[in-house]
Amino acid sequence: MADILRRYHxxxxxxEALRERLxxxxxxxxxxxxxxxxxxxxxxxAARSPSPGDTEEGAFRAAGAAAIARGELAAVVLxxxxxxxxxxxxxxxxxxxxxxxxxxxDLKLADLARYEGAVETTLMSSFATHDALAGxxxxxxxxxxxxxxxxxxxxxxxxxxxxLGGDGQPSLYxxxxxxxxxxxxxxxxxxxLRRKGVRTVLMSNVDNVGATVDPVLLGMHRAxxxxxxxxLVEKVAGDRGGLPVLAGGRLVLAEAFxxxxxxxxxxxxxxxxxxxxxxxxxxxxxxxxxxxxxxxxVEGRPAIQFxxxxxxLTWWHSTHWIHVPRVGDASRFLPVKDLADLERYRPELQAVxxxxxxxxx
Numbered sequence: 001m002a003d004i005l006r007r008y009h010x011x012x013x014x015x016e017a018l019r020e021r022l023x024x025x026x027x028x029x030x031x032x033x034x035x036x037x038x039x040x041x042x043x044x045x046a047a048r049s050p051s052p053g054d055t056e057e058g059a060f061r062a063a064g065a066a067a068i069a070r071g072e073l074a075a076v077v078l079x080x081x082x083x084x085x086x087x088x089x090x091x092x093x094x095x096x097x098x099x100x101x102x103x104x105x106d107l108k109l110a111d112l113a114r115y116e117g118a119v120e121t122t123l124m125s126s127f128a129t130h131d132a133l134a135g136x137x138x139x140x141x142x143x144x145x146x147x148x149x150x151x152x153x154x155x156x157x158x159x160x161x162x163x164l165g166g167d168g169q170p171s172l173y174x175x176x177x178x179x180x181x182x183x184x185x186x187x188x189x190x191x192x193l194r195r196k197g198v199r200t201v202l203m204s205n206v207d208n209v210g211a212t213v214d215p216v217l218l219g220m221h222r223a224x225x226x227x228x229x230x231x232l233v234e235k236v237a238g239d240r241g242g243l244p245v246l247a248g249g250r251l252v253l254a255e256a257f258x259x260x261x262x263x264x265x266x267x268x269x270x271x272x273x274x275x276x277x278x279x280x281x282x283x284x285x286x287x288x289x290x291x292x293x294x295x296x297x298v299e300g301r302p303a304i305q306f307x308x309x310x311x312x313l314t315w316w317h318s319t320h321w322i323h324v325p326r327v328g329d330a331s332r333f334l335p336v337k338d339l340a341d342l343e344r345y346r347p348e349l350q351a352v353x354x355x356x357x358x359x360x361x
Contacts, residue, residue: 001169008127008152009186013175015153018291018306023160028304032292034258039246040268046232046244046321047224049217057216060223064215072199073119073218076184077108078274079133079206080126080150080174090129092206093136096342096349100361104206104336105136107353109145110360111212117144119213120196122189123206126174127152148187150179155296155303163303171298175291177203177274178308181283190284201283203310204275209349210334211275212356217322218277224320227282228313233326233333235271242272242311244321251319253311258292270323272311273333282317329355 005011021031050057067073079092092105105123112121121144125133130149137145155163155171165171180203184190193201200221204211211231221229230244230253242255243265253272256265290312294305324332329351336342336349353361 001172004127004152004172008130008149009183010152010154012182012186013151013153013306014291015306019156019160022156022293022304028158028293028295029257032258032290034247034254034260036247038254038260038263040264041244041246041251045251046270046323047220048323049220049325060216060219062215062219063222064218064220067199067218067222068115068118068213068215071118071120071197073213074193074198074201075112075119075121075213076148076180076201076203077121077123077206078177078180078203079105079123080129080177081206082128090132092123092129092133096209096336097346097361102353102361104209105133107209107349107357107360108204108206109140109142110357112145113142114357115213119144119202120193120198121145122148122184124177124180124183125149127172128174146189148183148189150174150177150183153306155298155305158295158302158304160304163298163301166299171303173305175305176307177310178289178312180310181287181313184283190280194280194284199280201278201280202275203278205335207336208273208275208332208334209336210332210352211273212332212352214332217324220322221277221320225318226320227279227317229277229320229322230311230314231273231275231322231324231332232270233273233324235266235269236326239271241274242309243268243270244272244314247315251314251321253314253319255292255309255311258290273324273335274311275332276310276313278313279317282313285316287313287316 081091096102153175163171244251245254289308291306294307296303334345
């Protein structure tokens with residue numbers, strides 16, 4: 001246990017301060033709920049990605065392709081999760097199609113391999129997935145793909161006491177994708193990317209096969225002049241996550257659970273995909289992160305996790321919003337969280353792979 005805490009930088013998580021804050025309140029959600037005036041986003045705040053064949057599309061594509069050829073794009077794939085609803089395997093290695101023996105990682109790496117090593121790729125792992133992913137990458141022998149583990153922390157009870165598992169040991173967890181900038185810095189990835197001339201990082205979830213490298217979207221991001229571009233899709237029933245809101249006169253990304261009670265979040269038709277184009281300048285700049293209180297049920301008992309979310313970068317850096325497709329072979333949002341999702345999305349997963357990642361499926 002002590003070795004895991006050292007190896008995954010538990011000392012960089014302000015655990016005791018967070019636990020004391022929890023003990024000092026009867027309303028844990030108040031520790032992360034927004035207190036500034038928040039308004040719904042205006043209609044038309046997100047630019048639509050241009051249709052194929054448009055003059056504008058061609059210009060964006062040429063600019064993005066040139067930037068990729070110059071080595072100015074890198075990718076970070078969030079791969080720290082365990083697929084408990086797939087049999088508690090490493091999510092990146094979970095099989096998307098048993099007959100074809102295709103995993104989420106296969107699809108992600110095949111997409112990135114189209115650029116023949118020009119897009120340096122980092123898998124952000126966790127204490128639960130790092131060693132398995134390291135073994136997988138070693139077997140594949142891909143010099144342009146590396147690993148960067150996010151941090152580790154300890155669950156507590158709602159009263160702020162140590163949460164112990166059935167084995168009597170402290171219960172570990174990874175404290176959210178807001179670790180991204182610090183974890184990349186600690187691992188030396190940011191410095192290496194800067195030396196190589198990388199300007200922008202494409203961040204996506206390993207289970208979102210639709211979030212492929214797209215020179216058009218990179219060109220749109222560059223043309224916007226913003227440090228971050230966020231991909232949004234049409235919201236459908238059951239979506240749980242974030243959306244852009246007006247705070248302090250700026251559009252920023254906010255998770256639904258942080259919004260004031262009664263905020264009309266369902267009135268806004270777009271939804272955050274957690275696919276972001278982030279300039280290296282934004283990742284290297286320090287920020288005052290909000291540690292959110294996440295209520296969990298672990299081994300049938302209530303537990304608290306302190307987490308931070310990467311979307312908070314939009315509060316500190318200029319941000320561009322892009323409305324991308326959600327359906328068909330152009331879809332950029334096919335999140336597979338459980339086996340039911342896999343069955344529902346499999347035709348679109350196959351269509352996306354065949355259209356954009358030939359030869360894999």
